[in-house]
Amino acid sequence: MTETRTLxxxxxxxxxxxxxxxxLLDIAGLPMIVHVLRRAEAARIGRVxxxxxxxxxAAAVTAHGGVAVMTHPDHPSGxxxxxxxxxxxxxxxxxxxxxxxQGDFPTILxxxxxxxxxxxxxxxxxxxxxxxxxxxxxxxxxPSVVKVVGSPVGAGRLRALYFTRATAPWxxxxxxxxxxxxxxxxxxxxxxxSLPPSALERQEKLEQLRAxxxxxxxxxxxxxxxxxxxxxxxxxxxxRRILAKA
Numbered sequence: 001m002t003e004t005r006t007l008x009x010x011x012x013x014x015x016x017x018x019x020x021x022x023x024l025l026d027i028a029g030l031p032m033i034v035h036v037l038r039r040a041e042a043a044r045i046g047r048v049x050x051x052x053x054x055x056x057x058a059a060a061v062t063a064h065g066g067v068a069v070m071t072h073p074d075h076p077s078g079x080x081x082x083x084x085x086x087x088x089x090x091x092x093x094x095x096x097x098x099x100x101x102q103g104d105f106p107t108i109l110x111x112x113x114x115x116x117x118x119x120x121x122x123x124x125x126x127x128x129x130x131x132x133x134x135x136x137x138x139x140x141x142x143p144s145v146v147k148v149v150g151s152p153v154g155a156g157r158l159r160a161l162y163f164t165r166a167t168a169p170w171x172x173x174x175x176x177x178x179x180x181x182x183x184x185x186x187x188x189x190x191x192x193x194s195l196p197p198s199a200l201e202r203q204e205k206l207e208q209l210r211a212x213x214x215x216x217x218x219x220x221x222x223x224x225x226x227x228x229x230x231x232x233x234x235x236x237x238x239x240r241r242i243l244a245k246a
Contacts, residue, residue: 006046007095009085010036011078012103014054018232023057023103025236028243033057034064035106043113051085077207083193098189100182106239108227116183119219126188126216131176132226139177140167146178148220160218163206177226
């Protein structure tokens with residue numbers, strides 16, 4: 001996959017009830033969104049841009065040498081936001097792969113970002129994502145931890161059958177913590193955002209189920225660790241401790 005054919009987009013907005021102003025909160029001297037931008041740039045897989053509806057976020061990104069794209073404020077999901085940004089950044093359709101990287105993953109490893117591309121070497125795969133094996137009972141049972149249930153299709157790779165907040169699958173054997181980073185074929189992203197929310201998507205509150213219910217194939221790269229998402233003040237302090245040592 002050449003760099004010119006891959007576009008990494010980071011959706012970011014200010015509306016976070018548990019952690020107001022989250023993208024601009026300081027971590028080790030930089031706004032959180034800039035840390036995510038730097039991780040994406042370090043992956044060296046393609047152009048990187050932040051898609052936002054907030055001028056302050058765009059200003060922070062451009063002040064640190066990044067590219068920001070202004071998008072409409074009323075998008076229901078990050079997927080819709082990156083779809084609009086894709087049209088603005090690449091109106092002639094040169095990018096074949098679009099990566100949706102959440103803006104609250106300041107500690108994600110560049111290797112993990114690169115790893116999400118591997119399943120797309122198979123032309124049957126529409127969307128690729130990441131997961132890490134669960135090692136604690138707390139993770140297995142927490143509804144906040146999304147689990148991917150899948151069939152192994154090779155070393156370190158699954159074909160996703162379902163995503164759930166429940167403890168699944170049942171019985172002995174590995175369970176996997178889904179990581180919300182997606183690589184879409186361009187046509188798959190365009191199809192996905194054209195679909196209405198599905199029944200299971202609404203029930204589980206997981207938009208990736210819309211793709212599965214529509215018959216789209218999602219494959220998963222297994223990585224070693226789950227990046228620390230920042231959703232609460234405690235998460236923020238943890239990220240600050242981690243990145244203060246970097």
